[in-house]
């Protein structure tokens with residue numbers, strides 16, 4: 001949280017609990033809130049900072065293109081090394097209660113929906129949200145909320161320096177036998193060049209570079225939700241990114257309908273959005 005954020009208000013008005021100094025990873029102060037779906041959300045302030053790790057210069061300024069050749073009499077030889085992460089870029093959460101969750105995060109954290117996608121009946125179901133940094137550049141999305149059939153961490157994404165860092169990082173992870181999931185490709189909303197991996201426990205992680213940034217005054221853009229709309233080019237998204245069509249999912253859906261957590265109409269709209277063909281022009 002910014003230095004001028006009044007954490008006391010979260011305690012007095014929203015029932016946030018102060019974190020003890022033993023809980024804080026880097027000093028400062030912080031409070032814990034619960035979001036509408038019961039996740040713990042920590043708001044931290046005044047944490048100690050460390051110096052950035054050394055990083056080579058980005059290759060972008062010396063990238064040759066058909067109409068501009070700044071790299072003259074020089075080659076591209078980047079080191080074969082793990083992609084150095086410059087920051088945690090965003091987190092994606094799936095939720096059963098998209099309206100309440102998106103309202104809560106906008107109100108409590110002041111996040112701005114950059115891109116909102118809606119189902120065929122016009123109801124919003126996915127929001128790419130950025131931080132309100134005023135006139136400073138903020139990533140297209142820092143928090144993404146997507147309506148679905150379970151409360152689930154989808155993935156977290158880590159920014160790397162440039163495309164060569166992404167590609168060399170992929171080589172290293174492959175050589176070490178890690179489980180590649182998707183990429184390299186370019187996202188549509190957010191525009192990042194992406195590369196997705198599974199960790200040994202099956203959690204999803206993304207390395208990315210070259211994402212969009214916006215100031216706070218850019219208006220929200222609305223578009224219809226379809227699964228094919230999450231990438232501009234690259235391999236098709238793996239089936240593992242969608243709910244698996246198996247008995248477990250059927251039982252889960254029946255239970256959700258019985259507990260009135262989702263309606264059959266909404267399920268139908270969701271499934272139409274997920275099953276929309278990725279490349280209708282082919």
Ligand SMILES: [Fe+2]
Pocket residue numbers: 090092155156157206
């Ligand atoms: Fe992502």
